Amino acid sequence: MNPENILNILRERFPRSVVEMEEMPDNYIPLLPDNWFEIATLLQENPDLQFDSLQCVTGIDLAEDLLEVRYNLHSMVHLHKIEIRISVPKDKPKIPSVEKIWRVGDWFERETYDMYGIVFDGHRDHRRILLPDDWEGWPLRKDYETQETYHGIVVPKVKEEWE
Amino acid sequence: MGLLEEKFEDNIIVASFDKILSWARSTSPWFFQFGLACCAIELMATGASRHDLSRIGMIPRSSPRQADVMIVAGTVTMKMALRIKKLYEQMADPKYVISMGSCATSGGPYWQHGYHVLKGVDLVVPVDVYVPGCPPRPESLIEGLIKLQEKILKDRPLTKKSA
Numbered sequence: 001m002n003p004e005n006i007l008n009i010l011r012e013r014f015p016r017s018v019v020e021m022e023e024m025p026d027n028y029i030p031l032l033p034d035n036w037f038e039i040a041t042l043l044q045e046n047p048d049l050q051f052d053s054l055q056c057v058t059g060i061d062l063a064e065d066l067l068e069v070r071y072n073l074h075s076m077v078h079l080h081k082i083e084i085r086i087s088v089p090k091d092k093p094k095i096p097s098v099e100k101i102w103r104v105g106d107w108f109e110r111e112t113y114d115m116y117g118i119v120f121d122g123h124r125d126h127r128r129i130l131l132p133d134d135w136e137g138w139p140l141r142k143d144y145e146t147q148e149t150y151h152g153i154v155v156p157k158v159k160e161e162w163e
Numbered sequence: 164m165g166l167l168e169e170k171f172e173d174n175i176i177v178a179s180f181d182k183i184l185s186w187a188r189s190t191s192p193w194f195f196q197f198g199l200a201c202c203a204i205e206l207m208a209t210g211a212s213r214h215d216l217s218r219i220g221m222i223p224r225s226s227p228r229q230a231d232v233m234i235v236a237g238t239v240t241m242k243m244a245l246r247i248k249k250l251y252e253q254m255a256d257p258k259y260v261i262s263m264g265s266c267a268t269s270g271g272p273y274w275q276h277g278y279h280v281l282k283g284v285d286l287v288v289p290v291d292v293y294v295p296g297c298p299p300r301p302e303s304l305i306e307g308l309i310k311l312q313e314k315i316l317k318d319r320p321l322t323k324k325s326a
Contacts, residue, residue, distance in 0.1 A: 131279065132242045139278055146278045150241045153286055155278075 001048060001080050003027060009046065014039055019087075028070075028083035036086060037096040037122070043073060044101055050077045054098070057108035059116035061142045065090045067116055071098070088118060090141075097123040115140040181321045188231070188257065189315035191220040192308075195230035195254065197247075199237030202264040202298040206236045209301035219308060227253040232311065233288075236298075238266040238273065239281040251288045259315070261307055262290045265297045272297075 007029055011018050017039060019030035031039065043051045051073040060068040066087050074081040088095055097120035099105040109120040110129035117138035120126060127133065136147050146155055194216075198206055210216045210223055224230040227250045239247060251260065262284050265271035273280035284290060291314060294307035 144278070151245055153241065153244055153281065155241075155282070 001078060003029070003082055006049065006080075006082050009049065010039065010042075013042060028085050030085045030087070033086050033088055033095045037098060037101075040096075040098040040101050048078075050075045051082070052076050054102035054104050054108070055081075057105060057112055059112045059118055059140065061090075061116065061140065062087070063142045067093050067118055067141075069095055069112060069118060093118040094121055095119070096121050097126075099123050114138075117141070181319045184320055185316055185318045188318070188320075189312045191222075192232045192259065192311065192315065193222045193224045193230050194232040194234050194261075195227055195250070196223050196225055197233055197235050197237075197250075199235070199239060199243060200264075200266060202236035202266070205298045205301055205304065206234060206263065209304050214301040214305065216305075216308075219305070219312070221308065227251075228255060230254055231257065232259045232261060232308075234261045234263055234304075235267040235284045235288075235290075236263040238271065239284050239287075240279050241281055242279070244281045244284075244287050247284065248287045257315075257318070257320070259291045259311055260284070260288050261292045261294060261304075261311060263294045263296075263304060263307070264299055265295060268293050268295065 003026055014035050017032050017035045043049050053074045055074050056072040058070050062068055067090055068087045071084040109123055112118055114128045114130050137144050262268045267284045270280050270282040292307045292311045294303055296303050
């Protein structure tokens, strides 16, 4: 099944969730975050789609007060794949978790939370995965500022003399 | 040995106890395995049969309580820095630290943009020998260990330190 058919199935069931663009892209589907859990359930359970493998979840800072989450889905049955892109505002980055649908999403979502501060609503173990729990800020955001000290250890900022 | 053979009743060595003590310490500095990144591979190669650390009296230990030398081999992240400090404090005196590779020495390739990397392990624990390289070959590490042995040999633990 090609991305256009997948898009049409989603349009039919969730007409309000698909972000309509002038020219629809042929390799990904832009969605709104509201019904994402239901859409993901459909993507996995619909016999024509059967996306049984979540290959990657990652975040992107679009630098215009928008953060984006991208999901790469693949079907082992039909051997087709699709990318889902969901944008969320930077001041309230909240998105339904799909960790209950694809178990592998657990660590992917924790990593995306760790790096971008995107909150995955409904995640059963929602905490940082790589950085320490008391870390300040979200390192992969464009406006991230390196903290000056961490538990009394100075993080040198100006290093011209090293060069 | 021809001149000395079969000339004595029993074996006697005359030396100051201080020197004997530091000689004994220098020839068996058991090291604490502290592989953090790719330097650990070279550390393992140094310990393996070709380069064979045991011939200079070094045995790997997995507990800080049994170790004399901590070989910090690899990139030290901020998260690990606190644990390094704790483990160093758990080691029994006399204790020594070898900073292996450019990451442990200065942050290495992460010195400018690595928000999560400690810029030199000497910010948290005192370092005795720095071994340069990325990663250092086993020969360089052995050179560093021999330098450390020379340093231990010069120690006079029982002699009063003049103020």
